[in-house]
Amino acid sequence: MAMLGWLVLGAEAVPSIWAQGAGDPADASNPSNVVEDRATHAAPEDKPLAMLGRRPLTRQHVDLVLGRNPALGLPPLDPAVEKAAIALIAKRMQALQTLRKLKMAPDRPAILQWIARAQQVDAPEDWVQRTSQQWQVDPDTLLETLEFRLAWEQYLSKHLTEANLSRHFQNQRSRFDGTRFLISLVTAPAPAGSGPARDAVAEQLRDWAQSVTPPVEESASWSQPPPADWHCDVRRWVRGTGECDPWIVDAILRLEPGDPPAVIHSAAAVHAVWLHEQQPGERPFEQAQDDVRAHLLVYLLDYLAGQSARELPLQSVSE
Incomplete structure (x- = not known):
């Protein structure tokens, strides 16, 4: 779990975020087709649990978002927890797609520079390889996890403000005032x-x-x-x-x-x-701020995800 400490944002581990727009199915070099082909021939543990657009969400993504290192031989997840993790991963992938459109997502060199500073390493590419091997995830998945984290932090710095917290309380008072x-x-x-x-x-x-x-x-x-x-x-x-x-x-x-x-x-x-x-309740804003902040995080993530949900729909996988 310590290896994921830097991936934690608030109380949540940042999940694998690797959303891209679907490309031409005839283009064998398109990343979305490579992922889809990999899923078709995947080992049982890599079989998709759900699909986000044409991209599979696998057990590896769920383990990463929950901070579960597969090397530790952990017990199976409760199905409800697994489904909740899948939904969270999907929302963050969709949100990242939106943040990319808003030009708020860092490029690969910026991510590697951040790794070098945060992890105090001279070769961030080597660190990515080591960490992805430890957590049994693709290096690109790990990089997109960081891409989301950095983009999300930048977005929150502009929108998770005291003024917006107060406005959110007023707009949904009965949610927060103890009603x-x-x-x-x-x-x-x-x-x-x-x-x-x-x-x-x-x-x-x-x-x-x-x-x-x-x-x-x-x-x-x-x-x-x-x-x-x-x-x-x-x-x-x-x-x-x-x-x-x-x-x-x-x-x-x-x-x-x-x-x-x-x-x-x-x-x-x-x-x-x-x-x-x-x-009706009577709890004032000053006493409800923690709840307002927690819900505004959910609200903002839903807002960003909703803008890309149509092009990256979360779909169940037929048994």
């Missing part, structure tokens, strides 16, 4: 990325959610029982930070008590959420 929401939440596991399997789960959940009414108390039964692998939280009080995924809170904030359920997607599942009641 409590009484919700029912049903979660159906789904593959990472878009695809027919996830679409089928979403359609099944949507049809079911529209045909039932949540129980009036936690111990009561649903009028139509959900499938056994779905998880149900009935009439649970939550706040806007720390108790639900940000994307679930996004849906809650768009609802009024008594509205039909919202069906939304997260990294590992599809969710149906009902809002039953809402109690």
